[in-house]
Amino acid sequence: MAKIKVKTPLVEMDGDEMTRIIWAMIKDKLILPYLDIDLKYYDLGVTKRDQTDDKITTDAGNAIKQYGVGVKCATITPDKERITEYKLKKAWPSPNGQIRSILDGTVFRKPILVKNIAPAVRNWKKPIMIGRHAYGDIYKASELVVDKPGKVEMVYTPQDGAEQRVIVHEFKGAGVVMGMHNTDKSIRSFAKACINYALSEKVELWFSAKDTISKKYDAHFRALFAEEVAARQSEFDKAGVKYRYLLIDDAVAQIMKHEGGIMWAVKNYDGDVMSDMVAAGFGSLGMMTSVLVSPDGKFEYEAAHGTVKRHYYEHLKGNATSTNSVASIFAWTGAIKKRGELDNTPDVTAFGDRIEKAVISCIESGIVTKDLVPLMDPKPAKHQTTEEFIDAVALKLKQSEPVHA
Ligand code: NAP
Ligand code: MG
Secondary structure, eight states, rough: OOOOOOOOOOEEEEHHHHHHHHHHHHHIIIIITEEEEOOEEESSSSHHHHHTEEEHHHHHHHHHHHHHEEEEEEOOOHHHHHHHHOOOSSOOOOOHHHHHHTTTTTEEEOOOOOOTTTOSSSOOSSEEEEEOOOOOOGGOEEEEESSSEEEEEEOOOOOOSEEEEEEEEEEEOOOOEEEOOOHHHHHHHHHHHHHHHHHHTTTEEEEEOOTTOOTTHHHHHHHHHHHHHHTHHHHHHHHHHOOOEHHHHHHHHHHHHOOEEEEEEEEEHHHHHHHHHHHHHHOOOGGGEEEEEESSOOOOESSOOOOOOHHOOOOOTTTTOOOOHHHOOOOOOOOHHHHHHHHHHHHHHHHHHHHHHHHHHHHHHTTOOGGGGGGBBSSSSSOOHHHHHHHHHHHHHHHHHHOOO
């Protein structure tokens, strides 16, 4: 059969260790046999980043800016041990962090649901996507331990204009204080990315904070979020997507009773805590994808897990591995489907769906990697190796090929 033509190039970022092994298999067995696609390839493997003094990461980020969609393999964020292991010049910063700042993006995690793995929360039937604001608040706070009585004040000295002061507390004894901040620019970018993602997924958008208590700080978040939503109201109406503001404690209670299928935007700390809770509730890291969305609508897809180092070392010893490739495959399908949507090429989008269906059909017929076995009901008699699983998906994909008379 003729390959399906993808109109605009897709930015591909290779990575490290076990996920790099998986990456090549996915490309060779699931993507390249079917798509006529111009992949702008950036090797973000740690050795290449070191050789280029990390210029390659910046180039990759700029390429996503140019072409609009990217797909990224998991990469090593080097620490001391990695510097020795790979003889690196220095501990290069996290590529994800760098690309996030180039695109000014927000990260959304989305679980992949299958019938034979029940979420820990019985009511959850559809994905709950969490958008975490990843700038400021307690993550960029100034803190002080106070060891004797005294007055703590906040002082704002504008570049021009009169100084403003507020008393934080008059200490009668020892205690602690914290000063935190955020910026309108970052809050608005966050709101824009959340709106882009909710409209892209066509799911209800929630934003929650605690503005009943924090009448300036959280109320400011709420107001800016509402302004950004109002500016896009016609798009919400057209897509049939609703926006709701909830108090954070109300949102937490409602999420437990909800069936899912929503995008929940939260402040930095709430996102840190709630994204781990929701991920655990849905099952396995091997089934969690993540998307970076910029305020101007650029998308980067990846698996939410790391490079699965322990499995890689088994692989190097020549031992069979059983690493879950589902999240990496869905990173590819997410990117392909988005490319098809932006290019207005429904056959490309449909091909992304076809791969996803092949994966889900394998899992639902009991063809799975080892990590999923304990979560399944009923439990399959055996598990597949890394390669066997991808081969099984490739076979299902081939069988799903549309028949032309
Ligand atoms: P990891 O790759 O997320 O894996 C931790 C453990 O989780 C694995 O040992 C494995 O458990 C399980 N696991 C994760 N993904 C799996 C999958 N697809 N299939 C089966 N099991 C899976 O974290 P790590 O090994 O601690 O970190 C390795 C490297 O990843 C680090 O250098 C870190 O910098 C990097 N990292 C990158 C990203 C990214 O690029 N987005 C994110 C996080 C971490 P068992 O050992 O019990 O089988
Ligand atoms: Mg956390």
